[in-house]
Amino acid sequence: MAGPLTGLTIVELAGIGPGPMCSMMLGDMGADVIRVDRTKAHVMDRLADPKFAVHNRSRRSVSVDLQSKAGVEVVLRLIEKADGMTEPFRPGVAERLGLGPDVCLARNPKLVYGRMTGWGQEGPLAKAAGHDIIYIALTGALHAIGSKDKPMPPLNLVGDFGGGGMLLAFGMVCGLLEAQRSGKGQVVDAAMVDGAALLLGGIYGMAGAGLWNDERESNMLDGGAHFYGTYETKDGKHVCIGSIEPQFYALLLEKTGLKDEPLPAQMDRKAWGQLKERLGAIFKTRTRDEWCAIMEGTDICFAPVLSMKEAPTHAHAKARNAYVDVAGFPQPAAAPRFSRTKESVKGPAAKRGQHTDEILSERGFSAKEIGDLKAAGVVGPQA
Numbered sequence: 001m002a003g004p005l006t007g008l009t010i011v012e013l014a015g016i017g018p019g020p021m022c023s024m025m026l027g028d029m030g031a032d033v034i035r036v037d038r039t040k041a042h043v044m045d046r047l048a049d050p051k052f053a054v055h056n057r058s059r060r061s062v063s064v065d066l067q068s069k070a071g072v073e074v075v076l077r078l079i080e081k082a083d084g085m086t087e088p089f090r091p092g093v094a095e096r097l098g099l100g101p102d103v104c105l106a107r108n109p110k111l112v113y114g115r116m117t118g119w120g121q122e123g124p125l126a127k128a129a130g131h132d133i134i135y136i137a138l139t140g141a142l143h144a145i146g147s148k149d150k151p152m153p154p155l156n157l158v159g160d161f162g163g164g165g166m167l168l169a170f171g172m173v174c175g176l177l178e179a180q181r182s183g184k185g186q187v188v189d190a191a192m193v194d195g196a197a198l199l200l201g202g203i204y205g206m207a208g209a210g211l212w213n214d215e216r217e218s219n220m221l222d223g224g225a226h227f228y229g230t231y232e233t234k235d236g237k238h239v240c241i242g243s244i245e246p247q248f249y250a251l252l253l254e255k256t257g258l259k260d261e262p263l264p265a266q267m268d269r270k271a272w273g274q275l276k277e278r279l280g281a282i283f284k285t286r287t288r289d290e291w292c293a294i295m296e297g298t299d300i301c302f303a304p305v306l307s308m309k310e311a312p313t314h315a316h317a318k319a320r321n322a323y324v325d326v327a328g329f330p331q332p333a334a335a336p337r338f339s340r341t342k343e344s345v346k347g348p349a350a351k352r353g354q355h356t357d358e359i360l361s362e363r364g365f366s367a368k369e370i371g372d373l374k375a376a377g378v379v380g381p382q383a
Contacts, residue, residue: 003030003334004341008083008176011036011075012059013066013099015088017132017156018164018192019116020055022086025169027058028334029343034082034359036075037063037352039380051327055165056349058334062360063353063380070378072098076107078363083179084112084172090129091121101187111185112175116168118159120191132159132192139197140204148217163195218269220244226275227252227266230305231283239283239291242301252300256282353380 008031012023027033035056050056062078065071076099079085085104087094094100094115101113115121118130136142136159146152168190175188203221206212211220218224227243243252249266253259256279264271283291288304295302306314312323312330323330327348334343356379360370373379 002341003028003343004338005173006030006341008032009034009081010172011079011082011085013075013085013087013089013094014038015116017088017160018168018190019086019088020053021161021165022114022116022168022172022190023059024055024057025165026172028345030341031083033059034078034355035059035061035350036066036078037061039063039065039353039377050351051348052329053349054326054331057326057331058346059350060355060359061350061353062356063382065378065380066097066099068376068378069098070373070376074360074373074379075099076104077365078359079104079108079111081363082108082111083176084114084185086114086116086168086172088116090117091126105185105187109185110179110183112172112179112188113185114168114172114175114188114190116164116190118164118192120194121189132156132164135159135163135192136196138193139200141196141200143214144200144203144216144222146216147223148215151216158199159192159196162199163197164190164192167192167195167198224269224272226272226279229276231280233286233288233291234284235287235289237288238305239288239295240303240305241295244301248299248301251298255294255298255300258282351382353382356380356382 005026008026010023010026010031010033012019012033012035014020014035014037023033023035064074066075087099089097095102101115104113105111117126118135119125119128133142133153133156136153141158142151142153144151145154168188171188171190175186179185203212206219213219216222216224220228223229227241227249230238230240232238241252243249246266250259253261253263258278263275286294291302292304296304311317317323322333324333324345326345331345334345337343357370360373360379361367365373370379374381
């Protein structure tokens with residue numbers, strides 16, 4: 001069966017980071033996503049083989065020179081019958097190109113126009129450069145993650161992908177649903193700084209209740225607690241536990257041999273340091289696999305800390321087909337899962353301009369028009 005977004009067409013102005021992730025998610029769910037790539041090599045082509053650009057999978061590519069009026073007109077013709085489009089530029093750039101929301105919605109009033117930025121469309125920092133680490137710094141997220149000594153960026157997961165790509169995908173689907181009811185399109189302003197803050201909502205709630213403070217490694221969920229964190233094992237690998245609930249904690253004490261020892265109370269914060277040392281010494285007495293044999297699958301809330309190379313080989317990942325082989329290497333499968341309208345990875349990332357002729361022909365361009373556009377350099381050949 002086709003995915004739940006089958007029948008919807010999205011035009012994506014190519015970018016990096018969260019925008020491509022949003023389009024990957026929409027494409028995996030069945031939407032026909034048309035990626036508008038540049039006609040010439042760009043920083044986005046830094047991978048020698050596009051198949052390794054996982055977030056570019058599940059869609060087709062047309063290459064267009066957006067610096068030319070004719071190229072802008074090509075894109076406008078593409079969006080005439082599209083349901084949505086996304087753009088990854090700083091505020092004002094799409095307008096200068098002639099592809100701002102006013103122009104695009106005038107051409108297609110039902111269009112859902114998604115904008116992916118770090119800072120949003122307004123505010124004193126709106127036009128400043130940035131990356132994930134910069135955006136999450138202003139939300140409190142970066143300050144809360146790391147060791148006591150200094151903050152540590154959690155890869156680029158919180159701003160770019162959780163706070164950016166997933167937020168825009170959610171916003172696009174919301175806009176598309178509303179457009180079906182109203183017959184009118186609108187602009188979706190997705191900002192990584194907003195999304196990162198949203199992800200922190202629960203932590204802000206804990207802080208409001210007096211259950212969280214700003215000192216790293218002093219809270220229950222930031223590595224401060226002995227029952228929620230990682231431990232090194234005898235073989236130099238690591239395991240993690242999350243034994244928050246009393247019954248889970250009791251089982252942890254049982255499996256580590258501490259059940260009958262006179263220990264401080266679980267929530268005695270002053271004792272967390274000494275209890276971490278005690279558990280640390282115990283976990284170093286066995287290998288990671290030995291602890292898995294004792295704890296994995298129990299209500300301790302336990303897992304081995306796997307590398308990305310190891311993760312696809314785990315029994316649970318295999319049972320759920322959580323990773324799929326695309327173009328010869330494993331990558332995360334499409335998610336979430338649907339019982340009837342099945343999600344799926346349509347294929348690896350296309351080469352720049354791989355489907356130019358096919359897409360333009362589908363959108364009503366004649367063979368002569370396509371040939372003239374190529375001759376003028378408005379649309380490019382396959383990279």
